Amino acid sequence: MLDEARIGQAVAEGKSALRYKVTGMDCPSCATKIETAVGRLSGIEDVSLSYHSQVLKLRLDEAATPRERLESTIRSLGFGVEDMDRIQVMTEGDTDTGVGDPAGQAWWTTPKARLTGLIGMLVAAGFLVSWLIPDLEDYALVPAALVGLAVFGRRALALARAGSPFSIEMLMSIATAGALIIGETAEASIVVLLFAVGELLEGLAAGAARSGIKALAALVPRTALVIEDDVAREVSASRLEIGQVVLVRPGDRVPADGEVIDGESDVDESPVTGESVPVPKQVGSPVIAGGINATGALRVRVTREASDNTIARIIHLVEEAQAAKAPTARFIERFSGRYTPFVILVAVLTVLVPPLAFGADWHTWIYRGLALLLIGCPCALILSTPAAITSGIAAGARRGLLIKGGAALETIGRVRAIAFDKTGTLTQGRPQVTDLVPLTGTDRSLLGMVAAVENGSSHPIARAILDCAAGGGVPLRPAREQKALPGRAAQAIVGGKLVEVGSPRHAAERCGLEGISADRIAALEDEGKTVVVVLADAQPVGLIALRDEPRPDALRGIAALRDLGVRSIMLTGDNIRTGQAIGRKLGIEVKAGLLPENKLNEIAVLKAEAPVAMVGDGINDGPALAAADVGIAMGGGTDVALETADAALLGNRVEGVADLIALSRATMTNIHQNVVVALGLKAVFLVTTLLGVTDLWLAILSDTGATVLVTLNALRLLRWSNAQPEPVHANHLSSQDL
Structure with missing residues (x-):
């Protein structure tokens, strides 16, 4: 938008x-x-x-x-x-995923590879000529240096005119030209060769980092079986249109987001959502592109085009997240902006001070100054953070953990408290009606009245009541002026009366405690049930009790957070008895009876103590998700999870929250390692250069080598798994730490 x-x-x-x-x-x-x-x-x-x-x-x-x-x-x-x-639209024969280099050019045919090969041959030929004809030793390697200087020097001048005078190309060109002037032709040729090789390796490593998300795009099959007149015809999956019906056989991947219209099966959606258990599908069940059909054949009606399916939207969101700079990355960029001019100043002083002040040999100190110039490039340092952030975000996306930016990824690992909504987050979000208690009239009249008020609502309690009415064959009565009072009640005019379906607290505010059967409400709530009171013209006419069971992995998820040193708190608008009943099962702190504004107050209290994350369904918890340091959406469906909060759990697993924290901590540890490598190598070579130990070719190797090492270390995160959680006392890097 x-x-x-x-x-x-x-x-x-x-x-x-x-x-x-x-x-x-x-x-x-x-x-x-x-x-x-x-x-x-x-x-x-x-x-x-x-x-x-x-x-x-x-x-x-x-x-x-x-x-x-x-x-x-x-x-x-x-x-x-x-x-x-x-850029041309891909045809059916194309194999590119749409992520990365559209040309798909082999690395050995790229201009960088050809330049590296040319310089390499000239260097080899130069050493051969030097060996065969020793008198030409001072000139044999000049062509290699001049070729490199012509290419990189022209680029350095263009960058300088464009506003980037302190580029690595400029530093390398000055060092190469200086080496030629003082007669170090072999050093000059080796410098340009290593620089060309380093650029080639950096390009390959960068391509590998960018391809981290390609595995998601590859999940969608290239073809699909469209059913027309009871005949299945193979077409390109990229050309599927909304409304078409496709056949998904056992073992096939689902080619598009859609809805099952015929058949039953189990679908493995773990490649997209991270949900390890196959999900049962039947008529009316949604399916997502990339899922693997396990048992029976399914007929699926396409509900989203290829460009708008779940995987395409994930890729788009991940690319946007990778483009957003993390706080640590911004700090390091500011630091490197001062670091390079400082090293250049040190290099100039190294060339001038010893000869002028102490009569030292000009050749020796010019050589050392040129080496310092090569050490001055901060490429590895600048890359240390974004490479790790990119790999971390891609690794999470491939496991159903969507993280929208480096700032969120950094913050998640620092949280010390997690606030959970109850319904649809810690519980399955599918409550069922357990008790109908009419105070006047019959069960059917009570259920029909309430269903009329709740008709059209997407709230889990409303859906449960409507399902109960439909299952009992209770007809829906006409209603008008339907209205929701957030956190309190739903109301409508039914049969000429104002019917309200709300919490016991709302009922008490409307008509007092008398007549609402407080003892019966307490007994039902002690059983872990949620009770709604039905009022007609401000008079109680019945009670409805519902129960929503905890998610199967909720207990394990809370335990995993406890092992990470993270405190878990359940914030719910439900009554204290029901909240405590769920809390006892899960071993979690409970704050119950909260209106939306009360949840905001609780988040503010937690934030005052330490960074806090809020986990909600992405529908009713928007203010609390926004108020927390990190908002995590789950339980509200894939569409909501993709569009709201700072992070989303596509698999709707409570254990995914612990996975997010572990991934964040692993990423920050990786960044810490990268910064140590980048700055450590620079510091070592700075000292050895001043002492006269480091040659020019080692100086350039300190930059390109560190860049490749940092990138390869970051790529390790693509294979991340939460088998062993990071300890709570791990050292996590931030801009303040530096």
Whole structure:
């Protein structure tokens, strides 16, 4: 919706809203360079480039800057660019998932690979000539250095003109040119070769990180069996339309989001939701694309197009989440912005001070200063956080844990209290009517009156009452002026009377304690049942009791949180007796009888003590989810879970909350390791360079090697599983820690 609003605004202002696919980025600093260069062009606004999705968004006044100039500016920096509106739609024979590089080009055919191969051959030829003809030793390796200098130097100058003078390309070019000037031709050639190899490896590692979410896209089968005139015809799954009926045989993957219209089976939805137990499906049951049909054949009516199915929406949300910078990432970017100029200053002082102040050898200290320049690139440090965040978000999405951004992923691991809604969160959200207690009239008249009030409501209690009425063959009476009083009651005019279906507290406020059978209500509530009182014209006419059983994994989920050192509290609008009955079963603190505003107060109290997360169904708990440090949606259905809160549990498992915390802590530990590697290697090589131990080729290796190590370490998170939870005393990195 936000993109649509911006497009409308851009059209109104005579500006074009453009999207480009940018390729060749190895680390987040590449995205920053492009944003800086593009932002300096006239007539361009709202520049945003996601390093992970490789999508550049902007608004362009073509009268001020033509598209061709914009595209040539990006290409001059050494990156590929393609207008996404011109990218062709995939045909049935295409194998690309739509995530990552649309070209699907093999790495060995890329320009970076060809350049690396050329420089490598020139270096090998140079050493061979030096061995065969020793008199040419000083010149044999010059061609390799000059080729690298021509390519990277031109890019460095383009970046400098575009507003990025302290790029790694500039530092490397100065070091290479300096080495040639002082006669270190072998060092110069090795520097450009290692830099080219490092860029190639960084590109491969970055591609592997971006492909972390591709496994989700691959879950949707390429073809589907559409039933027409009782004949199944194979078509492309990407071309399925809403309303078509598809046949899903045992062993097949579900090709689209839909609804079962014939057949019964168990469907394994674990690849999408993380739910380990196959879900029984029958007529009327929803199914999601990517699920695996286990037993019987199903006929499914398509309810969403391929571009809008659950997996497509997950991928879109994950890409948006990966583009949102975490607080630690923002801090490290600010830190690195000061770090590089500082190292350059140290390099200049290293070249000048010893020879001028102490008469030291110029060659020696120029050489050491050039090595320090190569150490000054902060690529590994900048990449340390976003690489881990990206892998963590992708790992969660592949296990049914949706996390909407690095900030949420960081915060989840720091929470020390989890507040749970009861209905649909800790319980199954499918209460059943257990008792009908008419105070006047019959069971059927009471049930018919209440069903008329609740007709059309999506609340779990309303659905239970309507199901009970339908099962008993009780006809729905006409009702008008239906209205909901949040946390209190539902009301409508039925048979000329104002009928209210609400909590005992609401009934007491309306007509006092007399006549509402307080003893009977207490007895039912002691059995763990929820009781609603039915009023007609402010007079009690009956009671209805319902019971909602805890989720099968709720007890294990609360225990897992306890093992992680996290306190669990149940916040419910239900009465204290029912809440305590559920609380005793689960071993959880209970705050009962809460109206929506009371839940907000409880969240505020918990936040004052420590970071707190709120877990709700995403429907009735919006204010509390927003008030908590992290809002986690579950139990409200996939549609709601995808659109609300900071995180969502697609599998509707209470144990998923503990999984979220463990994943967050594992990610923060990974970030800590990455920062130690990045800064540790820089510190070691800084000292060894000043002592004269480090050669130029080792200096460049300290940067490219650290970048590759950091990326590979982050990729380990893609294989994360919550077999062993992180201890509560683990050291979690934050900007304050640095």
